[in-house]
Amino acid sequence: MIKIYPDTEALGLAAAELFAAEARQAVQARGRFTVALSGGSTPRRAYQLLANEAFRKLVPWRDTHIFWGDERCVPGDDPRNNALMARQELLDHVPVPPEQIHPLLCVPSPQEGAAAYEALLRAFFADGPPRFDLLLLGLGVNGHTASLFPDTAVLDEQQRWVADVYVAEEGLHRLTLTAAAINQAALVVFLVSGADKAPVLRKVLKEAQNPRSIPARLIKPVDGGLLWLVDRDAARQLRTRKEY
Numbered sequence: 001m002i003k004i005y006p007d008t009e010a011l012g013l014a015a016a017e018l019f020a021a022e023a024r025q026a027v028q029a030r031g032r033f034t035v036a037l038s039g040g041s042t043p044r045r046a047y048q049l050l051a052n053e054a055f056r057k058l059v060p061w062r063d064t065h066i067f068w069g070d071e072r073c074v075p076g077d078d079p080r081n082n083a084l085m086a087r088q089e090l091l092d093h094v095p096v097p098p099e100q101i102h103p104l105l106c107v108p109s110p111q112e113g114a115a116a117y118e119a120l121l122r123a124f125f126a127d128g129p130p131r132f133d134l135l136l137l138g139l140g141v142n143g144h145t146a147s148l149f150p151d152t153a154v155l156d157e158q159q160r161w162v163a164d165v166y167v168a169e170e171g172l173h174r175l176t177l178t179a180a181a182i183n184q185a186a187l188v189v190f191l192v193s194g195a196d197k198a199p200v201l202r203k204v205l206k207e208a209q210n211p212r213s214i215p216a217r218l219i220k221p222v223d224g225g226l227l228w229l230v231d232r233d234a235a236r237q238l239r240t241r242k243e244y
């Protein structure tokens with residue numbers, strides 16, 4: 001399903017409302033809420049809204065477990081670090097117990113960091129599938145999501161849940177959940193904003209593109225939901241009923 005919002009503020013608010021609703025429902029049903037946060041800049045406003053008074057009271061933070069969909073292998077205080085942005089905008093302002101916040105760490109090496117995170121996930125999900133209650137994703141202009149970049153070997157990974165990726169165009173190693181892991185989530189929500197994303201959003205949603213060139217097309221939850229929250233600028237090349 002695609003929901004289109006007039007601007008980034010409305011998109012951020014919708015994302016925050018969805019986060020809060022999913023959190024309350026999960027805690028009511030299972031006593032905990034597991035969420036994998038997205039990196040990039042699009043979710044920033046949603047994180048800021050969740051940190052302010054109105055939402056802070058709505059979310060059962062003490063029963064919330066925070067993971068990430070991907071991370072750049074940069075120092076923790078580097079502005080490109082996804083966990084840093086989430087801490088600055090959200091996690092430093094809400095009472096999630098520190099032991100329930102699980103950043104991806106590229107130490108002692110990206111490979112070992114990926115293996116360690118996978119072991120953590122397998123233990124956390126008690127050897128069942130990594131069924132995050134909510135998994136947030138963004139969309140890059142080249143069709144990547146998380147750190148699943150076009151024409152990279154990680155796109156073919158069927159067994160591992162976490163992999164290390166070298167992104168040549170950035171000269172960076174990254175850690176990412178694989179498509180196989182992402183597709184086990186109970187609900188995957190893409191947040192997409194801005195006119196620069198309009199062409200790629202059309203390719204993902206409306207054109208039969210090879211998923212190796214548009215990795216976001218690999219995201220098809222096995223038995224979970226898939227929701228696109230987009231703003232009007234990003235949706236300008238779609239012909240979809242407008243919902244606000």
Ligand code: 6PG
Nearest residue numbers: 039040041042138139140145146
């Ligand atoms: C990352 C993200 C990545 C991001 C997209 C969109 O670490 O880079 O996980 O997948 O979601 O690149 O980024 P923006 O939201 O900044 O456009």
